[in-house]
Amino acid sequence: GKVAIVTGASSGIGHAAARLFAREGASVVVAAPRHRELDALVAEIAAFVVGERRLPPPQRLLSAVLFTDLIGSTKRAAELGDENWKSVLDHHDTAVRTIVGRGGGSVVKITGDGVLALLPSAGVCLRAAEAVRRDLGAIGLDVRIGVHVGDIDRRGDDVSGLAVNIASRAMSKGGAGDIVVTVSVVAAVAGQAVEFEPLGTHELKGIPGQ
Numbered sequence: 506g507k508v509a510i511v512t513g514a515s516s517g518i519g520h521a522a523a524r525l526f527a528r529e530g531a532s533v534v535v536a537a538p539r540h541r542e543l544d545a546l547v548a549e550i551a552a553f554v555v556g557e558r559r560l561p562p563p564q565r566l567l568s569a570v571l572f573t574d575l576i577g578s579t580k581r582a583a584e585l586g587d588e589n590w591k592s593v594l595d596h597h598d599t600a601v602r603t604i605v606g607r608g609g610g611s612v613v614k615i616t617g618d619g620v621l622a623l624l625p626s627a628g629v630c631l632r633a634a635e636a637v638r639r640d641l642g643a644i645g646l647d648v649r650i651g652v653h654v655g656d657i658d659r660r661g662d663d664v665s666g667l668a669v670n671i672a673s674r675a676m677s678k679g680g681a682g683d684i685v686v687t688v689s690v691v692a693a694v695a696g697q698a699v700e701f702e703p704l705g706t707h708e709l710k711g712i713p714g715q
Contacts, residue, residue, distance in 0.1 A: 564659040568623045569630035569652065569690070570672035571610075573601065573637060576647040576681040578618040593646070594618065600640050608633045613664050619648075621673075623664065627654050627693035634684045642682070651676025654689040678704065 575581075575597070582590040601620045602612050610624035610633065624630040634650045641648050653675055655668030671687060679685040691701055 565656055565666075566659065567655070568657050568668070569610075569625065569627050569654050569693075570657065570668050571605070571622045571624060571630050571634060572619065572651040572672045572676040573622075573634075574616075574619040574649050574676055575641075576649055581646075593644075596644060597641060597646060601637055604633050604636045604640065613662070621664070621669070623657070627652070627690045628697055628699070630654075631684070631686070631690070631694065631699060638682060638684065647681035649676055649679035649681060650684045651679065652684065652686045652690050654687070654693050 581593070585593065597618075598615055598620070601622070605612050605620075605622045605624065608624050608629045610622055610629070613621045613623060622633075624633055630652050634652055637650065638648055651672045651674070653668055653672035655666070655671065657664045657666040657668050675685045675687050685704065686701065
């Protein structure tokens, strides 16, 4: 009836401990300590213990949220054809994942012709945004980007929260090549060598305030 959760499997220590527990009659689950896998692990343990899969409650954390969107993607897809456009999108996805990963962030989802990603700080997020704009521009892709800093809820592999919506709405105010940030980003990088061009006050659809 015992359940043993063993982490650190990648080092070999986890597997040794698992064999020890198994000899003692415990049901063993070996888990590498990665957030998304742990969520799934908790659900599996709940199913084993109580007969029902239960995901843990959302994890709320402060994060820099980055949204990207390709400009003119429909027209470009029509010009290139489905197969060639798919190749372009694959290149886009790989480039953005590489840049975000290099900054210690994670891509939450691919939105067709854009990306939702989380990064650990506003400064890192801005540098990632600039790199995305530069690298995609080098292959002829125009992108607009929105950045916001705020609390988000992690739900398994997905995220939710007002901060996600704000980053998306901020992005929608930009044009080709624009990186649009909210005042939370400006405040977060105060004192750093970052210059911003004021765009005035805007109402963000569905977002309280301005």
